[in-house]
Amino acid sequence: MVRADTERKPDAKLVAAMANGDAHALKALNARYGASLSALAFRFLADQADAEEVVADVLWQAWREAALYDPARGSVAAWLVAMSRSRAIDRFRAIRARRLAPGIGEPNPEATPDPADELDSAERGRIVKHALETLDPKQRELLELAYFSDLSQTEIAARLALPLGTVKTRMRAALLKLRQMLSGLPE
Amino acid sequence: MDHAELEDLLALAALGRLDAPDEAALEAHLREGCAQCEAELRALREAAAALALSLEPAPAEQRLWLKLKARLDQSLPQASPAGRFSAPEVGERQAQSAERPTAPRASRPAGHERYDAALRRTPRVWPWRVATGMAAAAALVLAFFAGGAAREFGRIDRQRRLRIAQLEKQALSLSSERSAARTQAVRLEQALNRRARLQSVLMASDAHMMHLKPLGPAPGARALVAMSATRRSAVIQAAGLPPTPAGKAYEMWWITKQHGPVPAGIFHAETGREVIASIDPPPSGERLLMAAVTLEPAAGVAKPTGRMYLKAPIPAN
Numbered sequence: 469m470v471r472a473d474t475e476r477k478p479d480a481k482l483v484a485a486m487a488n489g490d491a492h493a494l495k496a497l498n499a500r501y502g503a504s505l506s507a508l509a510f511r512f513l514a515d516q517a518d519a520e521e522v523v524a525d526v527l528w529q530a531w532r533e534a535a536l537y538d539p540a541r542g543s544v545a546a547w548l549v550a551m552s553r554s555r556a557i558d559r560f561r562a563i564r565a566r567r568l569a570p571g572i573g574e575p576n577p578e579a580t581p582d583p584a585d586e587l588d589s590a591e592r593g594r595i596v597k598h599a600l601e602t603l604d605p606k607q608r609e610l611l612e613l614a615y616f617s618d619l620s621q622t623e624i625a626a627r628l629a630l631p632l633g634t635v636k637t638r639m640r641a642a643l644l645k646l647r648q649m650l651s652g653l654p655e
Numbered sequence: 656m657d658h659a660e661l662e663d664l665l666a667l668a669a670l671g672r673l674d675a676p677d678e679a680a681l682e683a684h685l686r687e688g689c690a691q692c693e694a695e696l697r698a699l700r701e702a703a704a705a706l707a708l709s710l711e712p713a714p715a716e717q718r719l720w721l722k723l724k725a726r727l728d729q730s731l732p733q734a735s736p737a738g739r740f741s742a743p744e745v746g747e748r749q750a751q752s753a754e755r756p757t758a759p760r761a762s763r764p765a766g767h768e769r770y771d772a773a774l775r776r777t778p779r780v781w782p783w784r785v786a787t788g789m790a791a792a793a794a795l796v797l798a799f800f801a802g803g804a805a806r807e808f809g810r811i812d813r814q815r816r817l818r819i820a821q822l823e824k825q826a827l828s829l830s831s832e833r834s835a836a837r838t839q840a841v842r843l844e845q846a847l848n849r850r851a852r853l854q855s856v857l858m859a860s861d862a863h864m865m866h867l868k869p870l871g872p873a874p875g876a877r878a879l880v881a882m883s884a885t886r887r888s889a890v891i892q893a894a895g896l897p898p899t900p901a902g903k904a905y906e907m908w909w910i911t912k913q914h915g916p917v918p919a920g921i922f923h924a925e926t927g928r929e930v931i932a933s934i935d936p937p938p939s940g941e942r943l944l945m946a947a948v949t950l951e952p953a954a955g956v957a958k959p960t961g962r963m964y965l966k967a968p969i970p971a972n
Contacts, residue, residue, distance in 0.1 A: 481920075484933040487849060488922050491727050495720060502719040503712030510713055520715050524722040531723075532841060535848035535933060538855070539887050542697055546704035553671065553707065596709035614670045615706055621672050633663070640666035640699075647702035 479544035487534035494531050505552045511616045512556040522559055526551045557618055599649040607642035656680050669699035729834050730841035849931040853890040859883035867965035873897055878965050882936050889936040896924040906951040907934045908959055911941035921955040943969045
């Protein structure tokens with residue numbers, strides 16, 4: 469059981485408690501982000517077990533390096549997402565190198581929301597989805613391709629048959645717009 | 656690259672998609688201290704993270720927790736206050752460790768195969784009559800020695816079993832040494848990271864320091880609190896506090912003119928060890944009168960109830 473007082477703590481406080489060795493805070497952070505991060509890792513790996521291994525590694529790294537987390541450099545969510553994404557890409561490359569690479573970007577047929585997930589994260593997901601839907605489809609395609617694939621900027625430009633300069637400008641405009649739409653979202 | 660071109664790299668940087676030369680150019684620009692680009696990159700990273708968290712969550716929480724708990728069990732010593740699991744969870748842990756696979760036991764020692772093969776081997780070049788005679792003789796000899804062979808076989812078998820038991824015991828002790836070493840490594844890494852955190856707060860341009868003085872319950876205790884408003888961080892380094900009793904925690908307080916005692920976080924002390932713990936920085940915009948450390952129930956409390964171990968009056972200025 470995660471205690472009620474731990475559950476209500478903001479993310480940064482959970483990380484501070486983890487830095488001081490509070491295992492309940494790690495459990496609460498997993499309850500808050502484990503499922504979403506697994507879905508993210510799954511987008512790259514197309515394998516639930518691999519995805520969960522990546523997320524377990526990420527949360528374990530967060531536990532060990534909690535004291536190094538610097539709130540001035542970004543939110544806990546952004547920290548965890550960046551670690552998950554980079555570890556998922558590393559693992560995907562390692563799997564591909566072993567010639568066992570599954571396709572990327574396949575939707576997960578079994579991923580259904582867990583009722584145990586916090587309302588907060590469900591609500592946040594809903595808001596972001598809505599914001600994504602209001603983006604120009606071309607901008608959305610670009611963002612999703614850049615974020616959920618292992619392509620470099622040049623490869624993205626080639627894939628979309630766009631000059632690299634256009635990719636850069638469009639990407640910035642899209643992400644800025646998303647940021648603007650999400651500016652009211654609590655961290 | 657001019658500023659506009661560098662700005663165009665920010666989104667790709669936030670998404671981790673920059674090619675190496677562009678990445679180097681942007682890093683150099685940020686190192687020069689462009690606050691505008693730094694802030695935009697931070698904002699774009701948050702948007703990118705929101706993008707990631709908009710995916711349908713996978714039902715993975717319970718499985719993830721089991722994985723994490725197994726690692727915690729390996730890295731936290733049983734007596735450590737850090738492993739503050741509730742009783743049922745400790746039970747779960749023991750059940751899990753009981754499930755750990757033991758070394759596979761060979762159903763039959765390998766030597767037996769050779770022994771059997773030797774028995775099966777028959778000469779192929781002798782004429783069959785001679786062979787029959789030889790076989791009859793061999794049968795007699797075998798019958799004669801069968802009892803002795805069985806005894807010898809039993810002795811070898813006992814020796815092998817003994818050796819296997821010894822090796823299993825050795826493997827067990829090596830594996831417990833290995834988990835003790837892992838425990839130590841994770842604890843050292845965490846301690847090192849806490850020290851790095853303290854260091855980074857101390858290095859902040861607006862770093863403030865405050866010494867906390869001991870009170871009655873622990874006359875030998877002392878502590879230093881470092882804080883930085885720009886880093887939104889504070890760290891306490893304490894020594895000489897008695898080890899945290901079971902079910903308790905030390906709690907740090909900021910006492911402000913507006914709100915009285917404001918909780919700033921809990922931490923634990925171990926015998927003979929210095930403590931470094933992250934705490935909440937003082938509430939901004941409030942007048943600080945005092946900082947203090949009390950002993951409270953393990954989960955921490957909203958207002959102090961226990962004895963005060965350390966305090967620092969803050970001079971009005």
